[in-house]
Amino acid sequence: xALIAPSxxxxxxxxxxxxxxxxxxxxxxWIHLDIMDGHFVPNLTIGPEVVAALRPxxxxxxxxxxxxxxxxxxxIPFARxxxxWISVHAEACTHLHRVINQIRExxxxxxxxxxxxxxxxxxxxxxxxxxxxxxxxxxxxxxGQSFIPSMVAKIRDLAGMVKNRxxxxxxxxxxGINAENAAAxxxxxxxxxxxxxxxxxxxxxxxxLQALRKAALQGARERPAASxxxxxxxxxx
Ligand code: DX5
Ligand code: ZN
Numbered sequence: 001x002a003l004i005a006p007s008x009x010x011x012x013x014x015x016x017x018x019x020x021x022x023x024x025x026x027x028x029x030w031i032h033l034d035i036m037d038g039h040f041v042p043n044l045t046i047g048p049e050v051v052a053a054l055r056p057x058x059x060x061x062x063x064x065x066x067x068x069x070x071x072x073x074x075x076i077p078f079a080r081x082x083x084x085w086i087s088v089h090a091e092a093c094t095h096l097h098r099v100i101n102q103i104r105e106x107x108x109x110x111x112x113x114x115x116x117x118x119x120x121x122x123x124x125x126x127x128x129x130x131x132x133x134x135x136x137x138x139x140x141x142x143x144g145q146s147f148i149p150s151m152v153a154k155i156r157d158l159a160g161m162v163k164n165r166x167x168x169x170x171x172x173x174x175x176g177i178n179a180e181n182a183a184a185x186x187x188x189x190x191x192x193x194x195x196x197x198x199x200x201x202x203x204x205x206x207x208x209l210q211a212l213r214k215a216a217l218q219g220a221r222e223r224p225a226a227s228x229x230x231x232x233x234x235x236x237x
Pocket of ligand 1: 144
């Protein structure tokens, strides 16, 4: 079973503590936090203080997605705020290898994020140093956008690259994920599904998470053996 990470970008920002509790109670695996600076992406969201303020109210891992220029300046503040995972965009890092090392040295799990049009070749000399790759399946900056269908082939290609390296590296997909496309992305090799609108836009968060899980499980079962990644599967249906 894939991991489901509801994105707080689609939550009610006036009630973040309750929103986190509601998706934890509904069965979420991680909390995805979108950090935007108004430069790398044309939108602004929250900083480390808000992440730290939420940290006492959930046991779930915090999956912090930095959509920032100069993310190296913010690794320590987000690690101190309680991030478990930190994703940085390859497009935003002049010294990507150094930033990935900074994340690990700060005690967090490092991930590299790629925009939809960025080639997987950007991962050639960094894949072995990360624990996860975040593939954007919309252009970053806003929730509620439509999934870009050509990203299914990119997920499949990345799953092949990961398998060839022989190291366990999670594939996270982010943007426009819902119960209609969750099977396709999991069939292609995704192991972590970020979902904002599909979870927080639903009055019944438990039902929304269950629908995503059911579709993800179906996709994972249909995954060709050549790209199967059993280590990523929870197996609890
Ligand atoms: C977009 C963010 C995503 C987004 C997902 O820049 O990285 O995490 O909030 O939201 P939905 O699921 O609504 O596309
Ligand atoms: Zn995100």
